[in-house]
Amino acid sequence: MSKKTVFLGCGSMGEAILTGLLAAGTPPQSVYVTVRRAERAQELAQRHGVTALAQNEDSNSNTDAVMGADVVILGVKPVGIAGLCREIADHLEPTAVVISVAAAVSLAQLEGALKPGQAVVRSMPNTPLKVGRGVVALSGGSHVDESALSAAHQVFDGSGVVLDVPEEQQNAVSAISGSGPAYVFYLAEAMAAAARDFGLSPEVAGVLARETVAGAGLMLAEPGADPANLRRAVTSPHGTTEQAIASFEHQGLPNMVLVAAKAAASRAAEMTGELASA
Numbered sequence: 009m010s011k012k013t014v015f016l017g018c019g020s021m022g023e024a025i026l027t028g029l030l031a032a033g034t035p036p037q038s039v040y041v042t043v044r045r046a047e048r049a050q051e052l053a054q055r056h057g058v059t060a061l062a063q064n065e066d067s068n069s070n071t072d073a074v075m076g077a078d079v080v081i082l083g084v085k086p087v088g089i090a091g092l093c094r095e096i097a098d099h100l101e102p103t104a105v106v107i108s109v110a111a112a113v114s115l116a117q118l119e120g121a122l123k124p125g126q127a128v129v130r131s132m133p134n135t136p137l138k139v140g141r142g143v144v145a146l147s148g149g150s151h152v153d154e155s156a157l158s159a160a161h162q163v164f165d166g167s168g169v170v171l172d173v174p175e176e177q178q179n180a181v182s183a184i185s186g187s188g189p190a191y192v193f194y195l196a197e198a199m200a201a202a203a204r205d206f207g208l209s210p211e212v213a214g215v216l217a218r219e220t221v222a223g224a225g226l227m228l229a230e231p232g233a234d235p236a237n238l239r240r241a242v243t244s245p246h247g248t249t250e251q252a253i254a255s256f257e258h259q260g261l262p263n264m265v266l267v268a269a270k271a272a273a274s275r276a277a278e279m280t281g282e283l284a285s286a
């Protein structure tokens with residue numbers, strides 16, 4: 009029998025994980041999701057065939073949903089995680105594995121808001137899980153044994169690469185792969201803007217930027233791919249690309265990426281402190 013899997017909060021990140029999980033073969037009948045708004049619940053139920061509950065005045069959809077659950081994924085914003093944990097703590101099966109996808113919320117904060125002994129996994133996924141090309145890093149809490157960790161792996165296994173990292177590396181993971189898709193989409197936006205600047209139509213500019221980033225991503229996904237080698241294969245000596253790469257170097261693109269990633273990681277550390285004092 010399939011594990012009962014519950015998503016508490018199912019927005020951008022939750023739906024990406026849900027889509028990957030179902031595409032990998034988990035039956036929708038074994039999946040429950042909760043959200044705030046009724047229209048969002050209806051949308052998720054129609055789109056994915058899962059049972060979706062919205063908040064309502066008659067009962068608590070989160071505590072209802074976690075009854076008998078094997079795996080519970082916390083997909084709300086970081087600021088809502090501790091309250092959600094306290095809300096469901098007494099209703100969880102002692103054997104349930106709770107997986108948080110929230111940036112900045114520590115294992116200590118999660119464990120402190122749940123009942124003693126609950127297995128908790130802190131994760132940092134990314135939205136490409138939706139298309140089977142995600143990457144997620146997991147850190148198990150103090151009550152996570154091999155079977156609990158394996159249950160967490162199974163949530164993501166079919167839709168991306170799953171890594172185990174020490175918790176202290178999670179902010180760095182968040183700054184690279186958690187936020188990373190946004191960096192790549194930003195590059196695509198900038199490429200489209202440059203194309204429009206040349207006078208290309210917005211439609212042509214959009215297609216050129218999107219297909220180039222998507223195609224380059226597929227090449228990077230091939231076994232043994234190395235970004236530096238792939239870049240060199242495009243860069244003819246004394247040719248055109250060389251000029252553009254030299255311009256990026258001159259303007260300090262690698263350092264800009266480093267500084268930006270550090271800003272993301274610092275914000276995560278700051279958020280952990282804010283959540284602790286809230």
Ligand SMILES: NC(=O)C1=CN([C@@H]2O[C@H](COP(=O)(O)OP(=O)(O)OC[C@H]3O[C@@H](n4cnc5c(N)ncnc54)[C@H](OP(=O)(O)O)[C@@H]3O)[C@@H](O)[C@H]2O)C=CC1
Binds near residue numbers: 020042088132186187
């Ligand atoms: N977006 C990303 O790329 C990534 C996000 N994350 C983490 O994922 C988490 C969610 O982010 P994201 O998906 O972007 O946010 P969204 O705002 O898109 O989704 C949040 C979801 O939580 C629901 N929700 C809010 N409060 C409750 C509640 N009390 N009970 C049940 N459901 C509730 C919302 O319902 P409704 O839709 O009805 O408003 C919504 O479905 C964050 O903690 C973030 O740090 C981690 C890695 C990457």
Ligand SMILES: O=C(O)[C@@H]1CCC=N1
Binds near residue numbers: 111
């Ligand atoms: O921006 C955020 O806070 C979340 C965490 C990583 C990606 N999105």
